[in-house]
Every structure is written in C-alpha cells, then in structure tokens.
Amino acid sequence: MIAIMFSLLIIPLSGALFVFAISNSRKELFRPIAIAFSLITFTQTVYLLFGEYAKTEFTILSNFDWIQSYGLSLHFGLSGMSTLLLVLTSLLVCVSLLSIGKDHAESKGFVGALLSLQFAINGVFISGDLISLFIFFEALLIPMYFLMGIWGGENRRYATIKFILYTVFGSVFIFIGTVYTAVLSYRVNGKLAVDFETLASLILLESQSRTLFLLFTFGFLIKVPIFPLHTWLPDAHVEAPTAGSIMLAGVLLKVGAYGILRVSIPFFTEGFLAYKNLIAVLSVIGIIYGAIVAIAQIDIKKLIAYSSVSHMGFVMLGISAGGFLSLEGAIIQMINHGITAGALFMLVGFIYERRHTRNIGDFGGVKISMPRYAAVFLFTSFASIGLPGLNGFVGEFMILMGSYNTYKVLTSFAAFGVVLAAIYMLWAYQRMFTGPIKYEENETLDDLNSRETASIAPLVLLMLFIGIYPNFIESFVIQEASLLSETIAMFAELK
Amino acid sequence: MTSISEFLGINYIVIAPTLALLLTVIVLLFCTITISTPMYVKKYISFFGILLTLFTIFLKFGLFFTDGVSSYFSEKILLDEFALVGNVLIGLVLLFTFNSFWQTSEMIENKTTEALILVLMSASGFLLMVDSENFIMLFIGLEIGSISLYALAGLNRGDQLSNEAALKYFLLGSLASCIFVYGIALAYISLSVTGVFDTSIAISYIGPENVPLTTFIGLILITVGLLFKVAAAPFQAWAPDVYQGSPTGYVGYMATVAKAASFIVLARLVAVSLSFIIDQFDLFFGAVVILSVLAGALFATNQTDLKRLIAYSGVIQSGFILSGISSGVYGVSASIFYLITYIIQLIGIFTIFSIISGQLSSDFQISNISGLFKENKYITITFSIFMLGLAGLPLTSGFVSKFILITNLWSYERYILVTVLMLTTVAGFYFYLRPIWVAAVEKTENAVERIQVKNSDKLLLGILAALTIYFGLLPNTLVNITRWMVEGYL
Numbered sequence: 001m002i003a004i005m006f007s008l009l010i011i012p013l014s015g016a017l018f019v020f021a022i023s024n025s026r027k028e029l030f031r032p033i034a035i036a037f038s039l040i041t042f043t044q045t046v047y048l049l050f051g052e053y054a055k056t057e058f059t060i061l062s063n064f065d066w067i068q069s070y071g072l073s074l075h076f077g078l079s080g081m082s083t084l085l086l087v088l089t090s091l092l093v094c095v096s097l098l099s100i101g102k103d104h105a106e107s108k109g110f111v112g113a114l115l116s117l118q119f120a121i122n123g124v125f126i127s128g129d130l131i132s133l134f135i136f137f138e139a140l141l142i143p144m145y146f147l148m149g150i151w152g153g154e155n156r157r158y159a160t161i162k163f164i165l166y167t168v169f170g171s172v173f174i175f176i177g178t179v180y181t182a183v184l185s186y187r188v189n190g191k192l193a194v195d196f197e198t199l200a201s202l203i204l205l206e207s208q209s210r211t212l213f214l215l216f217t218f219g220f221l222i223k224v225p226i227f228p229l230h231t232w233l234p235d236a237h238v239e240a241p242t243a244g245s246i247m248l249a250g251v252l253l254k255v256g257a258y259g260i261l262r263v264s265i266p267f268f269t270e271g272f273l274a275y276k277n278l279i280a281v282l283s284v285i286g287i288i289y290g291a292i293v294a295i296a297q298i299d300i301k302k303l304i305a306y307s308s309v310s311h312m313g314f315v316m317l318g319i320s321a322g323g324f325l326s327l328e329g330a331i332i333q334m335i336n337h338g339i340t341a342g343a344l345f346m347l348v349g350f351i352y353e354r355r356h357t358r359n360i361g362d363f364g365g366v367k368i369s370m371p372r373y374a375a376v377f378l379f380t381s382f383a384s385i386g387l388p389g390l391n392g393f394v395g396e397f398m399i400l401m402g403s404y405n406t407y408k409v410l411t412s413f414a415a416f417g418v419v420l421a422a423i424y425m426l427w428a429y430q431r432m433f434t435g436p437i438k439y440e441e442n443e444t445l446d447d448l449n450s451r452e453t454a455s456i457a458p459l460v461l462l463m464l465f466i467g468i469y470p471n472f473i474e475s476f477v478i479q480e481a482s483l484l485s486e487t488i489a490m491f492a493e494l495k
Numbered sequence: 496m497t498s499i500s501e502f503l504g505i506n507y508i509v510i511a512p513t514l515a516l517l518l519t520v521i522v523l524l525f526c527t528i529t530i531s532t533p534m535y536v537k538k539y540i541s542f543f544g545i546l547l548t549l550f551t552i553f554l555k556f557g558l559f560f561t562d563g564v565s566s567y568f569s570e571k572i573l574l575d576e577f578a579l580v581g582n583v584l585i586g587l588v589l590l591f592t593f594n595s596f597w598q599t600s601e602m603i604e605n606k607t608t609e610a611l612i613l614v615l616m617s618a619s620g621f622l623l624m625v626d627s628e629n630f631i632m633l634f635i636g637l638e639i640g641s642i643s644l645y646a647l648a649g650l651n652r653g654d655q656l657s658n659e660a661a662l663k664y665f666l667l668g669s670l671a672s673c674i675f676v677y678g679i680a681l682a683y684i685s686l687s688v689t690g691v692f693d694t695s696i697a698i699s700y701i702g703p704e705n706v707p708l709t710t711f712i713g714l715i716l717i718t719v720g721l722l723f724k725v726a727a728a729p730f731q732a733w734a735p736d737v738y739q740g741s742p743t744g745y746v747g748y749m750a751t752v753a754k755a756a757s758f759i760v761l762a763r764l765v766a767v768s769l770s771f772i773i774d775q776f777d778l779f780f781g782a783v784v785i786l787s788v789l790a791g792a793l794f795a796t797n798q799t800d801l802k803r804l805i806a807y808s809g810v811i812q813s814g815f816i817l818s819g820i821s822s823g824v825y826g827v828s829a830s831i832f833y834l835i836t837y838i839i840q841l842i843g844i845f846t847i848f849s850i851i852s853g854q855l856s857s858d859f860q861i862s863n864i865s866g867l868f869k870e871n872k873y874i875t876i877t878f879s880i881f882m883l884g885l886a887g888l889p890l891t892s893g894f895v896s897k898f899i900l901i902t903n904l905w906s907y908e909r910y911i912l913v914t915v916l917m918l919t920t921v922a923g924f925y926f927y928l929r930p931i932w933v934a935a936v937e938k939t940e941n942a943v944e945r946i947q948v949k950n951s952d953k954l955l956l957g958i959l960a961a962l963t964i965y966f967g968l969l970p971n972t973l974v975n976i977t978r979w980m981v982e983g984y985l
Contacts, residue, residue: 067971069978070899131898135889142888145928150936157932161925168924172917179898179905179913192902 001051002062004044005076008086008122011041012093016115019108027106034111035097038118042090049087053078055476057483058196058262060128071191072182075128080476081261081331082125085254088338089125091458092250093118096243098455099346101353104241110151114243117143121251129195130178130263137259138171140252147244148236159232159239166232170222174259177215181267184208199267206270213271217264217279223256226279226316227286230309237305238358242349245301249308250342254334257315261331265319265484269491272322280320280403284410286313291420295427301358303428304344307384310417311337317407317414318399322488326402328481332473333395336466340384340392343459347377350452354445360428365437369445374433376448376456381425383463386418391466394473504567508558509574510626511551512582516619519544520612527608534607538597541611545589548618552582564983566628570690573628576980577766580831581625581759584838585752589618591842591959592748594951599744599854603650610650614748617643621756630679630689630717633760637675640756641668641724644749648741656857660740667733668723675720681713694768703771714769715779721764724757726806727783727813728790735794738806744854746802747845750809751838758834762820762827766984773821780821784912787814788919795926801859804926805844808885811919812837818916819900822907824984828977829899835973836884836892836966843881843959847874850952851943866942867934874948877960879931884963886927887920892966899974 015037019030053059058079066072093114097105104110120143123136141164148160182192185202204212222229233253237245265272290310297303315337318330350373351366352358367374379390386392396418404411437443448456466473507514522540526532556579564575600610620639627633645668649661683689685707686697694714698706719730726734738746769776791810798804816837819830851867851874852859868875884893897920904913933939966973 065971066969067895067899067974069971069975070902135894138889138894142883146935149932160932161928164924164928165921169921172921175898175901176905176913176917179902182902183906186906 001048001053001078004048004051005061005078005126007044008041008126009119011037011044012115012119012122016112016119019112019115022108024108030108030111031097031105034115035094037115038090038094038097041118041122042087042094045083045086045090048078048083049476053080054083055080055479057480058082058128060195060197063128063195066131071186071189071193072131073129073193073195074132075195076126076132077128077196078126079480080478081258081480084331084335084473084476085125085251085258086122088254088335089118089121089251092246092338092342095455095458096246096342096346098451099246099349100241100243101349104151104243107151109146110241110243113143113146114247117147117247121247121255124255125258130181130199131194133259133263134171134174134178137174137255138168140255141167144244144248144252147247148240151241152239152244154239155235156239159235162232163236166222166229170219172219173215174219177212177219180212180215196262196267202267204268204270209268209270210274211271213264213268213275216268217260217271217275220256220259220264221279221316223259224253224312224316225256225309227282227289227309227313230286230290233309234302234305237308237345238299238301242345242352245345245349246342249304249345250338253308253312254338257312257319257330257334260319261327261484265322266487269487270495272488273492273495276320276322280317280407280410283313283316283320284414286310287317287414287417288420291417291424294424295420297424298360299358300360300428300432301345301348303360303424304341304348307421307424308337308341310421311341311384314396314399314414314417317403317410321399321403321406322485323402323406324482324485326399326406327484328474328477329395329398329402331477331481332466332470333399335473336383336391336395339459339462339466340380343380343456343463344384346456346459347373347380350448351445355441360431362439363432363442364439365433365435366442366445367433368437369443370447372447372453376460377433378429379460380463381429383467385421385425389467391463391470394466394470503569504565506558506567508551508554509567509572510623511554512548512586513619513622513626515547515551516544516615516622519547520615520619523608523612523615534601537608537611541597541615542593544615545586545593548622549586549590552579552586555579555582566692571629571632572626573691574626575763576983577759577763578626580976580980581756582622584755584759584835585618585621585625588748588751588755588838588842589614591955592751592846594949594955595744595846595849595854596748599742599849602855603742606650610647613643613647613650614745617641617647618752621752624756625759628691630682630691634672634676634679636756637720637724638672640753641672644753647745647749648737650745651742651855651857654740654742654855654857656740657742658740660737660857663733664737671720671723671730674716674723678713678716678718678720681709681716683713685709685713691763691768695770698768698771706772711772711775715776718761718764718779721757721761722783722817724753725761725813725816726754726810727817728786728810729783731787731790731810731813734809735803735806738802738809739800739859740857742855742857743802743845743852743859744849747842747849750845751841754809754813755834755838758816758820758830761817762831765820766824766827766981770984773823776821780817781909781912784814784818784821785915787811787817788916792919792922796922798926799861801848801861801864801930804861804930805841808923808927809841811923812885814919815897815900815916818909818912819903822904822909822912824981826900826903826907827984828981829896829903831977831980832970832973833896833900835977836896836963839959839962839966840881840884840893843877843956843963844885846952846956846959847878847881850874850948851946860941861930861933862937862939862941864930864934864943865937865939868936870943871946871948873953874946874956875934877956878934880960880963882927882931884967886923890964890967892963892970895967895970
C-alpha cells in the first residue's frame, strides 16, 4: 500500500520527465504516453479505493526525517476522503488529456505541466503533516502558472498574476499558522512535530485555537473560494486553457475545502465553533450571489465559473453546519462538483475549439447542428442543477437536510440557490441550443467526434451512477464524517 | 620554554588561504611584466591558485579540529566556526564565479591580468576579514576587498554606466569605511578594546547595564559599516546603480563575496561581541530589517532593468538574513543557511545574465530575456529554478531557508517582523515571476538572439540548480552544519 501511495507521486512526475525527454519531432507521441502514465495512476487509485485504507480516517503510513536537528519529518498517509479525491484527480487528468485539442496535445510543455500538476495535487491529498501539505499546496502553483500563463487566453497575464498573488497571499497565512503550530508543538514535544497524529493530541488554549483556525482557514478559503475572496476565480477560469479550467474547477477548489476538513476543523475545533456562523453566512451569500451573477453572464465560461462559486458555497455551508449528514454531504458535493464542473468546462472547450468564441449570444440553435453535444450539455446541466437521480442532487440534498437543524433561515435561503441554478443553466442552454440557427457559422459545426465522446463519457456515466447509487460513494466518507462531527459535538458540549 | 613564534601565536596555516591568493597574484604579476605569457597559462595559474586556496582552507579544518577555537598572531587572527564557514563560502564563490570573471577579464583588452589580480586580491581581503579577531585587522581586510571591488566596477572604461558605478561605489563605500573606523575608535575610547572577544569580555566585566553610550554608538557605527556592504536599507542606495553599471560578468562575484564576508562577520559580532547587550539593539536591527524588506519590495516592483531588480531583491534578502542574525543564536544559524542558499541562487542568476547579455554589458532590461525559452530551454529552466528559489517556492532551497528562519523568529516571539517578512514574500512573487514569464512567453523587439553557452557554464548552472533543489528537498546536512557553527555560543 505504501509503495502504491508513493508511486502516486513518482509516476506522474516520471511521466512528465519522460514526455520532456521525447524529441519534438515525435509530437504525436506526447498524448498517448501521458495518457498511459495517467491511466497507471488511475488504476492505482481505483485499487486504493478497494484497499484497506479507503474507508478509514486519516492513517499515517510512512514518514521520513527531513531536518533532524529541528525534529521535522515528512509524513504520508491515506484516508477515505483522500482516496476519493485521488480517484477524482486521476480521472480528470486522464479525460482532460484525452479532451484537449491538437495544438495543446502536441506541446510537451502543456502535457508535462498537466502531469506535474497531478503530482502536486496527489501530494496534497496524501500529506500527513502540515509541512508536506504546505509544500505541495504551493507547488501546485508552478504548473498552474505555466498552464495559464503560456496557453491561456488574451488577458492571461493579468489573470495569472491575480491567481498567483491571491493564492500566495492565502498561503502566507497557512505558512504562519504552520510555524505557530510547530512552535507550540515544540514546547510540548521538544521537537517541531506537525504531523496529524501529534496535532490531534496537542492541547491548545482557546485563544490559540482561534488564531490558528483563522490563519489556516483564511488561506484555504481563498482557494475554495468563499464569497468576498472569490474574485480571482472568474478571471482565472476565463483565461485558463480548457484542461487548466477542468483541473482548476475539478480539483484545485477542492484542495481548499480539503484543507479545512483535514486541518482547520479537527485540530482547531474551538476556533471552528467560534467562527462557523460567519463562514455559514458568507457561504450562503456566496451561493445566492454566485448564482445571481451567473445569470447575468454573457460568457459561458464565466457563467460556469460563477456557478462554481455558488456550488462551493454549498460545500462550505455543509462544512460549517458541522453535523454528520451535512459533512458527509459536503464531501460528496466536492466530488460531484468536481465531476460536473469538469465536464461543463470540457464541453465549453469543445465548442470553443470549433467556434473560437464563448459568448452565449454567438450561438443559438446549435442543437440542430450538434445534437449529441446538446444532449450531453443538457444532461450535465441537469446534474449541475441538482436534478434528482443525478449526482448534483445527492450532495446538495444532504447538505440542505443536514444544515437545516443548525441554520434554519440560512438553509432556506441556500435552497434558493438550487432554483437560481436552474435559471442560469437552463436559460443559457435555451439561448445556445434551442430555436433556429441565427448565425450561419453555426450550421456547419461538427458534432462530438469519437475522441471527445470518449473523454466526456466517463464523467457522464459517473453522474448517473452516483445519482442512482449514492451509497457507493457515501460508504467511503461515513467514517471520516462521523469522526469529524463527533469531534465538533464533543467540543460544543464542553463549551 | 616557548619560542617567540609560539608566544605570539604565529601559525601560517591560519592565514594560508589569504597567502595562497596573494602568491597567485604575485605570480600573475611577474608573468605579465617579465615574459609575455599566453592567456591560457594565466587562466590555469589563477584556477590553480583558487584550488590551492580551497586546499589550504581544508588544512585549516585540520588545525581547527586539533586546536579548537583559538586566536593567533597576538590575538589578531581567529580560527572559529564562523571563520571556517566564511572561508569555505568565499572559496566556493571564487570557484563558482571563476568562469564568469575569467571570460569577462578576457574580453577587457590589455587589462586581463589586472582584472584577475583585482578579483583575487579582493577575495584575499575578504578572507582576511572573516578571519580577523581584531577590529583593525577586520578593517584592513574590508578595505583590501572593497577597494578592489570599486576598481572592478569601473573596469570597463568605455562605458559611462560603469564609470558611474565605480564612482558611486567608491564614494559611498569610503563614507561607510569612515563610519566603520569611527565606530572602532569610539569603541576603543570607551572600553579600551579593539577585539571581537575583548569587547564581549569588557562588557560582561563592567556589566551590561553600565555600558556607556559611547560604546553603543561605536558598536552601532561598526554595524552600519557592515550593513552598507550587504546593502541593507537605508544603506542600500549604491547597490542598484553598481549592479546595473558594472560589467555583468563581475556582478555575481562582487555581490556574493561582499555579502558572504560581511554577514559572517556581522553574525560573529552579534553572537560574540553583542551577546550581552543584544536586547538593546532590537529596535535598531528591527528597523533596518523592516526598512530593507519594504524598500526592496517597493522599488523592485517597478524595475525594468533586471540587474536593478536583483539588486533590490538583494536588499530584501539582506533584510531576511539580518532578521535571523539579530534575534538569537539559532536565528544566526538559520540566517547562515539562508545566506548560503541565497548565494548559490545569486551566482546562478548572474552567470545566466552574463551569458545572455555578454560579459561586459551594463544595461540589461527585462525585455532582453524575452524569447529565451525558444532559444535555449536549459538556461530558461535553470533561470526559473533560481528565481523561484529567490521567491521561496517549496521544493527549492529558498522555501526551506525561509521556513527555518521564520520558525526561529516566531519562537523568539518576533511577530511584527514575521508579518512584515511574509507580506514581502507575497509581493516577491509578483516581481520574481515576471522575468520567468518574459523569458518563457513574451515576444518583444529586443528578444534574445543566438547565444553561445559554453559547456563549463552549462555544468556550473547544472550544479547550482541541482544544489538549489537538493537543499530544498534534503536540507538536513546543511542545517546540521549551520547548527554546528553556533553550538559554541549557546
């Protein structure tokens, strides 16, 4: 199991190096080789899904000394939530490698950056201490910087710098939090031990717990992003290339929520109890605000970006309610949003490659020329809205159910988010696909080809599968959600 | 019976590195004035001189492990951990920058030997500086080193910017030297001591609370003299102009050697001489650190000249290093780690600059590196590694050094410093990523044309980049070395 865990780091990285090593004259080889490497990773993560650590809380499996004289060592481990997110990551890397257009697939930099991004993301999910978590959290930025910076849209420089500066600004707080925790741990243990097992046994004063919760959570919330800190997201999404958007919406946003679930809440629970109402209010504002702004968008990519703000608001609402059901719903919603938002960005990428525009007004009646594409788009939109029977419904329903006991008024408002989602998604669908064809360029658009169908199909199947049989995905998160909710309940009682 | 030489503590091994460099200089000088020696012979002579210096440094380790910390030459020369690490650092800086300064010197017509002699002389001066126990010896070393650097800055006489750099460096540097000497004088007047250890003994004898104001002023002035050399704000004004104007091939050497020597001396000064009264310098050092990082970040953001950008980034890094030095013994060890990793990145960056812009050029705009990725991927990747290291991104040594430093600062409860330093780091991402961006993506009129990269340069950059990554992944050895340095002063 340990070997598989480390190969999740080694294989994507060696894949990236391998792609770099191929000469530029064999351009057509880049994509198959990268897909082969990512398929290996995908198989491994699926194997982990049926392994012994797939349904447990976080278990540290391996550690090594990093800086001995400071007593620092790096820890790696697995848990149910990590395994699910690892599967999601490797699946999205696979399908986005398959989905990208020819000019991206034949650039070794692009393919290599995508694989190194996978390396860093896998690193975040298997980190068992704050240092390695921070290292990989920051290391994410390098491939993202190049993906957005080199292959991005017209205004990419502004968007990239904004994305980097926002994230780095957030990670400074995480960094200071890590240092503070390490020094506190030094006073108890005599070494700077910040692995998750030591932290769980660390007893903090309430003031310390509050400060640390604020430091860590602020950093992670920028990444989520929560309402007033979200402004980097639409810019980043609009300018990022398709594969970058898929990874950004599909996984990178989850890294923030994952950090809160993994670090902020279990170790600094008193801080969480002090600030959870604030987070809940902000996330409900995010849900409504994101949805309303999405309605007004004329750029389909920006629309999906704002819908991400809204959907991630649900995740944060579920987390801040802190009950078993709502936490479970939040984790499931993370996975579901990864699948649907990834699929939506991929679909937008397909049509952008054909028409080189993303303005909703430039389309109209596309259903006639691209019937299969329109069907898939409608299906994915339904999943994103949360139609019962599809995956979006499962997570949002659980979150709303679970949060209602704690926040009656807020949850009632949040429920409007689902209605608003139906408005912006279906209205966009209506404007783009129904009616007569307005512009003649749209008459000759090709429907999805076999490569594109193959890359979207796994996501569509998953939407249906999770929607019909949510038990499967739920079984992986029960243990962690119940542990978290028990911790929260225990601290709430102590108070 | 002890002989006179034993009584005076005369031991030539202790100053052997300095002597080895001086010997090389004399040989080079004779080669020039007596027989016309071909260039490559001079190259081998100077390279052999540097190797000899490194070997003699190795001998000093042997002496240290038998005798321990001790003074020689009637307490003028000191052999301690700081001296050893300082020697190794300066020796390695010479070795790593040899390629650049040799190629630069070769291009300066009729003055190749002169240039080489200046470089080696300055290194011998700085070696003497890190070895000296006595303030006056320290001053002599500092002056030998600095005056050679002033001349190096202006060596390209046809270039107006080079002349300007030399003049500015000389005028401001002399002012700093005056301040330094004045500080020594004041310390001597009030305590009747001129030694690093004597000062600490005298202070502990009269009691830290009875230290006269004159001593404080004297010690602060000595510190200011050293802070000038490392370009900490508000003594940074010379750095951008000198970096910009000097021949690019020399800047890497000039920047690193002065910083290495001055910071080692400053660290020793703080760990030894000021150890009893360091609390009273908090405000002074804190102000210098905050000013340095803020001024550096503020000015670096809008630079269009790459060498000026690196100069201002140097001001920031000086602030970081000083913050550790000024806050306690473990802080000193963290700062030395920071210094070493920073020097590695700096040498790499200036080697790349001189490859791209030509060794003698002075002006070097950011737009000059556009299209670098298309022209040479190897150089772009190593350049990115060095810049990301300066920014402090994980997986590079820059992150580890910042992490250790901030952890130490936090454990010394310097929360304000930590906040300011971390905010500067965010700003740093803006201006460190910009050159990488330009090199990788942007297309401008003055894009990089065909560049010739020698294999030796490739090897050097490979080693430096590998070290940057290595210390980022496995910093254990270097951290242990820097901890060993300060163990005696706990």
